[in-house]
Amino acid sequence: MSERSPAPGGLALVEALVNTLDLESGADTLDTPDGRARLGITEEGLPPARALRESLRATLLAHAGHPPHREVTPLGELLADAPLLVTVDPADGTAALASADPAPLLSRIAVAVASALVEGTWTRLKACESDTCHWAYYDRSPAGRGRWCSMQVCGARAKMRRYRSKDR
DSSP: OOOSOOOSTTHHHHHHHHTTBOTTTOOBGGGSHHHHHHHTOOSTTHHHHHHHHHHHHHHHHHHTTOOOSSOOOOHHHHHTTSOEEEEEOTTTOOEEEEESSOSSHHHHHHHHHHHHHHHTOGGGEEEOSOTTTOOEEEOOOTTSOOOOSOIIIIIHHHHHHHHHHHHO
16 A cells, blocks of 8 residues: 555565454455465465464554554564564674574564564664554654654545545
8 A cells, every 4th residue: 555665674475464454444465375475374374374464554553643543452462472583693792683583474564563572673664654554664753752653645535535524
């Protein structure tokens, strides 16, 4: 839905997972083998991936100052099942976060969230305020107060609704 550029670093994975479901049309790319393959999700891993997606969406809505779109398992509870390790390169001493088991989607998401938290970018990943959208986007606005995934679509619709309500 958004014309914005993808989120930086590992947040692109979080954004991609959340945006597998188009709330307006109901289309879910996780329903297709290609859509699952892009994220490394097996057919058996589909229910937990969908639970993770909706928990992430609720968290991204919170980043934008909005209540959850529905009741979900808290993200912290889901991420507790994905332990992280700190790796240190013996050659130059650089440290990095890594997953104890890098294959599962949950582990890759945990690394992305932890890395973004350290980098200070985690709260810039938000979900669109529009009830029919909730698309994930990375807020690059200077003040960090972006509200919509697309000013041309969701922003314009919201402003038009507000304008029309004033005429009544």
